Amino acid sequence: MNAKTPPDRRPGIWQVLSPYWQSSEKFLAFAMLAVMIGINLGSAWINVEANRVAGAFTDALIALNWEDIKPLFIFSFSLGLGAMMLTWTNVLLNEYLALRWRTWMTLRYIRRWTSGSTFYEIEQKGSLSNIDQRIADDVNELMPSTLNFFLSLVSVVINTVTYTVLLWSISGTLHFSLLGHGVSIPGYMVYAAYLIIILQVLLSHWLGKSLIALNMQKQNAEGDFRFLGVQVRENAEQIAFYRGGKREGERLRQRFIRVRANALAVILRGFKVSSGQSLFSHFISPVPTLLALPQLLRGEISFGDMTRIQMAYGSLGSTLSYFMQAYQGFTRWLALTNRLRDMEAALDEAEHTDSAIRRQPRATSGLTCRHLHLLTPDGRTLTRIDEWQVLPGERWLIQGASGAGKSTLLRACAGLWPHGSGEIDFAQGQSSLFLPQKSYLPGGSLKSALCYPEEPDRFSDAACCQALIDAALPEMAALLTTEDRWQYRLSGGEQQRVAIARVLLHRPAFVFLDEATSALDAETELKVYRTLCERLPHSAIVSVAHHQALASLHDRRLTLTQAAERVNNRVTALPV
């Protein structure tokens, strides 16, 4: 599944990159950046000095002048040491800043993704694929590469200016005659270097422009492949019962074929770009020597000057060729920013989902639905509820045909269903728990699964044991500190009883049970329900259940029917 954000609705790259630089960390971040820019300036000075020393050293060697060779050698050696130390410091600062930036961004995305029901809405709408991969991998890759691009660019600008001035000052003037006219080009080596690099960049872009799209497809294909693998792992038992291994193997194979096809396309395209670039570089490599040779032969420059010209030309060439070499990395960087821009758009959309169903806290003790009109995402009417009030201590049974919208009504009460209109008032400050058929049990100790979403230390061991005993799981009281993957280890009925124990522990004011005991035998189900009603006499209990035996434990019934133009729910009293 690919991202569905149209490219023209993506937020700007700046929206992805700038928040960190406006955060409380900005002072330290800018300070580190400033030190790194300073290091680049220092390195440029060292390079200019090294160039001067190399020329003088060559001339001293040719003249066999030991008096000059010795200090030049020591100075050159010291320059090398200095350059090395600057490089180490630069690398260290660069990596540390990238890590801080990544940490800040990752925590920010985790906060946004898990706040409210954003994560649920993104999955419900299917508006973004593999958000976990984007947060884990793409952020990890984007922050260091952005820093590298920026600092490389700074270094390229500094070095370009330095070497341009240097080469201009030593390259002399080219004299030749054109159609009988004498032509002189001062600093001609500089023009040659720039001309060559412009040709190189144009060549790289021509050969490699499709790499941007290919790199984006690569992340999507890898993400989809990994996601299917996780699904197989998570649903291993169901797949094994269906003997679905072969089918899943085929699906994984198909997804991997996409990964492979994309990787091959990236390799081939990358090969075209780099072989084109190196072929071009090879052909132009004799240019500086050929251009400087006439001056040497005419005796206008010494052999040392020739060495300096070659060095300066080579340095300017390799500085400018950054644009050519960085091309492939840049296409990947653009693909990463596009994926994070899609994620920003999906998070923004989920955070600002407007719903015509207004949920508001009121200073009342009950829950009231008014003029509630529930729709499917594609606009089909599910059900209408004119007025429905649930008060503390009431026991409601919601019934209706399969697909009538019973679970959807509970989702709307929980604020998870935006499709429809109407009002839902809920009691301010009153807690509620919603139990679906299959409750989430995080891995870890049984106590932490039981106390979820609260921290395990919020409840005493004694209270947890009592809750397990009341939920007809006395044998599990001894496993409170045992660590396991409870979602896989426990039977369906045991998982449902752990969820009931969770309710007994949390004692919410409103309990919503959506087929939450459907896996239990009739006797245990009745027993558990009875305990729930006895232990939570002041809590409102709203159940969606098909088992008629449960009706005896509820005192009110809401029957939902489908496809109506007008109010069609029925509220009836049940015998207690």
Ligand SMILES: Nc1ncnc2c1ncn2[C@@H]1O[C@H](COP(=O)(O)OP(=O)(O)OP(=O)(O)O)[C@@H](O)[C@H]1O
């Ligand atoms: N995300 C969704 N996209 C499209 N349709 C949906 C979505 N979620 C639910 N529906 C549809 O809404 C209808 C009501 O679903 P709901 O789960 O509320 O039914 P229900 O009354 O609880 O059914 P059951 O008794 O079978 O559990 C169903 O037709 C379902 O297919």
